[in-house]
Amino acid sequence: MKRVCTRQFRNLTRLRSFGEVREKISRSINHVCLSRRSFHGSACRLGELELTSVRYPHVQRGKYATLTEKDVDFFQKLLPQRVLQDPSELDGYNIDWMRTVRGNSQMVLRPKTTSEVAEILKYCNERHLAVVPQGGNTGLVGGSVPVFDEIVISTQLMNQIISLDEVSGIIVCQSGCVLETLDNYLAERELMMPLDLGAKGSCHIGGNVSTNAGGLRLLRYGSLHGSVLGVEAVLASGEIVDCLSSLRKDNTGYDLKQLFIGSEGTLGMVTSVSILCPRRPKAVNVAFLGVENFEAALQTFQLCKGMLAEILSACEFMDQESMQCIQENLKLTNPIKSYPLYILIETSGSHGSHDEEKLNVFLEAAMGKGIVQDGTIAMDVTQRQNIWGLRERIAEGLLHDGYNYKYDISLPLPKLYEIVEDMRQRLGSKVTRVVSYGHLGDGNLHFNVTTPEYDKEVLGLIEPYIYEWTSQVRGSVSAEHGLGFKKRDCIRYSKEPNAVKMMVKMKKLFDPNGILNPYKTIPL
Amino acid sequence: MTKGHQGHLNGVKMALRILVGCKRVIDYAVKVRVKPDKMGVVTEGVKHSMNPFDEIAVEEAVRMKEKKLASEIIAVSCGPQQCQETLRTALAMGLDRGIHVEISGKDYETLQPFHVSKILAKIAEEEKVDIIFLGKQAIDDDCNQTGQMTAALLDWPQATFASKIEKNNGDLMVTREIDGGLETINVKLPCVITSDLRLNEPRYATLPNIMKAKKKPIAKKSPADLGVDVSPRQEVLSVEDPPVREAGSIVQDVDELVSKLKAAGVV
Numbered sequence: 001m002k003r004v005c006t007r008q009f010r011n012l013t014r015l016r017s018f019g020e021v022r023e024k025i026s027r028s029i030n031h032v033c034l035s036r037r038s039f040h041g042s043a044c045r046l047g048e049l050e051l052t053s054v055r056y057p058h059v060q061r062g063k064y065a066t067l068t069e070k071d072v073d074f075f076q077k078l079l080p081q082r083v084l085q086d087p088s089e090l091d092g093y094n095i096d097w098m099r100t101v102r103g104n105s106q107m108v109l110r111p112k113t114t115s116e117v118a119e120i121l122k123y124c125n126e127r128h129l130a131v132v133p134q135g136g137n138t139g140l141v142g143g144s145v146p147v148f149d150e151i152v153i154s155t156q157l158m159n160q161i162i163s164l165d166e167v168s169g170i171i172v173c174q175s176g177c178v179l180e181t182l183d184n185y186l187a188e189r190e191l192m193m194p195l196d197l198g199a200k201g202s203c204h205i206g207g208n209v210s211t212n213a214g215g216l217r218l219l220r221y222g223s224l225h226g227s228v229l230g231v232e233a234v235l236a237s238g239e240i241v242d243c244l245s246s247l248r249k250d251n252t253g254y255d256l257k258q259l260f261i262g263s264e265g266t267l268g269m270v271t272s273v274s275i276l277c278p279r280r281p282k283a284v285n286v287a288f289l290g291v292e293n294f295e296a297a298l299q300t301f302q303l304c305k306g307m308l309a310e311i312l313s314a315c316e317f318m319d320q321e322s323m324q325c326i327q328e329n330l331k332l333t334n335p336i337k338s339y340p341l342y343i344l345i346e347t348s349g350s351h352g353s354h355d356e357e358k359l360n361v362f363l364e365a366a367m368g369k370g371i372v373q374d375g376t377i378a379m380d381v382t383q384r385q386n387i388w389g390l391r392e393r394i395a396e397g398l399l400h401d402g403y404n405y406k407y408d409i410s411l412p413l414p415k416l417y418e419i420v421e422d423m424r425q426r427l428g429s430k431v432t433r434v435v436s437y438g439h440l441g442d443g444n445l446h447f448n449v450t451t452p453e454y455d456k457e458v459l460g461l462i463e464p465y466i467y468e469w470t471s472q473v474r475g476s477v478s479a480e481h482g483l484g485f486k487k488r489d490c491i492r493y494s495k496e497p498n499a500v501k502m503m504v505k506m507k508k509l510f511d512p513n514g515i516l517n518p519y520k521t522i523p524l
Numbered sequence: 525m526t527k528g529h530q531g532h533l534n535g536v537k538m539a540l541r542i543l544v545g546c547k548r549v550i551d552y553a554v555k556v557r558v559k560p561d562k563m564g565v566v567t568e569g570v571k572h573s574m575n576p577f578d579e580i581a582v583e584e585a586v587r588m589k590e591k592k593l594a595s596e597i598i599a600v601s602c603g604p605q606q607c608q609e610t611l612r613t614a615l616a617m618g619l620d621r622g623i624h625v626e627i628s629g630k631d632y633e634t635l636q637p638f639h640v641s642k643i644l645a646k647i648a649e650e651e652k653v654d655i656i657f658l659g660k661q662a663i664d665d666d667c668n669q670t671g672q673m674t675a676a677l678l679d680w681p682q683a684t685f686a687s688k689i690e691k692n693n694g695d696l697m698v699t700r701e702i703d704g705g706l707e708t709i710n711v712k713l714p715c716v717i718t719s720d721l722r723l724n725e726p727r728y729a730t731l732p733n734i735m736k737a738k739k740k741p742i743a744k745k746s747p748a749d750l751g752v753d754v755s756p757r758q759e760v761l762s763v764e765d766p767p768v769r770e771a772g773s774i775v776q777d778v779d780e781l782v783s784k785l786k787a788a789g790v791v
Binding site: 282288289333335336363364367372374375376377378379380381382383385 | 551552553554569571573574576613616725727728729730731732734735
């Protein structure tokens with residue numbers, strides 16, 4: 001129970017905003033607990049969440065061994081006090097953050113070092129025991145939890161920062177470091193992590209790297225394929241592959257680390273990473289704008305790319321239905337009036353007045369041309385956090401509706417909103433809500449539908465229609481969330497058969513017994 | 525009867541003139557650091573913004589103007605050049621004009637509520653205001669003195685820690701937050717009111733207003749213009765971090781707890 005609500009709990013404690021302080025003062029602690037309980041409204045039915053093996057009966061368990069007393073003894077000797085078997089403790093590791101998949105693992109291992117991970121995998125490989133590497137368990141495609149009884153290897157205790165070179169900005173750390181913890185550590189040294197996402201309070205950097213997480217600042221700092229300089233991973237056989245370089249440039253041989261970035265733990269378990277961290281901006285500005293339609297949104301984006309240029313660090317959008325969702329479910333306030341679409345623009349630079357002037361000139365132009373109807377600029381850090389909260393907490397707000405069908409697609413920009421209007425018509429009143437929001441700057445749409453409970457009929461209306469629609473315009477059916485379990489059969493919508501064949505060959509090369517995170521990512 | 529914006533409530537005309545104090549402080553969300561010389565805190569390059577309680581005061585004044593109870597609302601800020609930004613924020617939220625009392629350098633470092641209250645009192649007299657709205661305290665010094673001192677200097681009634689303000693014929697009925705709960709008092713005008721947290725939730729300044737604010741006037745004055753002496757009345761000896769909190773320890777049972785308390789000399 002405790003693990004599942006980590007994301008929500010972290011959001012509550014991390015919001016030190018004035019607004020949140022007001023909330024806590026004017027309502028008693030009970031209310032805070034109540035909102036956690038209401039988050040679990042449908043989690044009171046947590047016990048009723050059906051096993052993945054029941055909900056997806058066509059998925060067959062592979063020819064893996066089952067845990068024996070001998071195995072348990074081995075692990076308990078290897079990791080004294082760090083083996084979890086109590087069923088009440090395992091729920092948090094068996095169920096994903098979205099509460100849509102539930103595994104049946106009987107054991108969670110919590111290693112502290114790379115060599116312990118190597119011992120675990122060597123043993124599991126010899127015994128043909130399937131495993132699931134797990135970080136913060138905040139993934140959105142069911143890739144971080146077992147499907148059957150795979151052993152969970154958690155990076156919770158691998159949270160040491162190994163080194164930081166403040167001159168070059170290169171940090172080396174274990175894969176279990178929480179993203180926000182790393183960012184706070186770097187903040188004190190005027191640096192920052194090159195990625196940022198809503199789950200920052202709970203996600204582990206190892207998971208971020210393994211899924212090539214995108215996030216809110218990809219527009220400015222690029223993808224992890226560029227900012228990760230080195231990876232240390234353990235293969236299924238227990239061999240340690242140390243590509244943990246701290247060099248900005250190293251063109252010696254094949255760049256193996258790129259294979260581990262984004263392969264979702266199916267080629268190896270990431271144990272350490274080295275990341276290039278940018279300087280923390282001295283001046284950050286956030287503006288929240290209202291526009292009439294998607295065309296205006298695109299025009300706004302065009303205009304801000306031209307006028308804000310190098311100081312633009314984020315450009316997000318959300319629709320009125322997303323705003324309604326967070327207003328109803330999380331009681332957040334809209335700083336401006338209601339508009340069909342909202343755009344959040346963030347600038348980061350080294351010179352406050354220079355940036356403010358650029359932002360003001362841009363906003364005057366946007367309003368003058370009638371592209372933007374209204375908006376606000378955050379006047380202090382609290383307002384800035386609140387405005388970001390409007391965008392970052394939509395995912396949390398959606399969960400209050402019950403069951404959330406979540407899609408993450410990238411499309412050519414002009415088509416980005418067409419699909420939403422199409423799906424809205426298609427689903428009509430069969431669903432509670434149809435919302436869309438996303439990274440306007442990256443052409444990435446987060447399309448979500450909610451119903452009070454899991455409804456096969458609704459799922460049938462959405463899939464495969466949405467995948468086919470996306471495939472037809474040569475978009476990606478998973479822009480940044482990965483394939484995991486829920487989209488493991490969807491790769492063909494966005495990748496050619498020959499490419500998939502190569503991937504299967506590589507998987508067999510790296511993991512001949514198929515013990516690493518089976519049933520996920522690529523169809524074998 | 526034909527004077528500009530005048531609201532009527534209970535048959536009484538209200539055209540109140542309001543002065544709102546806006547202090548520029550280190551932003552609420554920023555971690556404060558002590559300077560290496562231990563004589564103050566680091567302010568260079570640190571994000572500053574309007575004192576949150578002052579924002580609440582600004583919001584209340586704007587609401588009174590929207591209800592046509594106030595005719596003109598003036599923002600005032602004492603401090604260096606950057607206070608103009610704080611005033612622009614107030615103007616963007618809806619105040620009509622600003623007054624910047626320029627004080628910088630050493631004078632600013634030693635500026636105390638005693639000086640500020642004299643400045644505010646002088647301006648209130650010059651501008652013939654009916655209400656002085658201030659935040660109950662500033663988040664950098666937590667003094668909670670300026671409102672009270674200003675009222676005393678002017679010999680005006682004061683309603684501090686206001687969480688609700690209502691009209692009551694020609695007076696104001698103010699609900700105050702006090703230790704025991706809530707206290708409602710009737711206050712005659714002119715008066716000083718200081719805002720508490722629950723008075724209202726400040727609005728976000730919208731773009732059209734932000735742009736309009738650029739054209740609103742900000743008058744510059746010096747303490748000398750107002751006949752106020754800002755020479756220091758205090759000397760800062762040192763500024764230090766609070767002591768680092770030591771880790772607690774878990775005890776097995778009540779006996780152990782009692783013996784540990786005895787050993788620490790607190791029982």
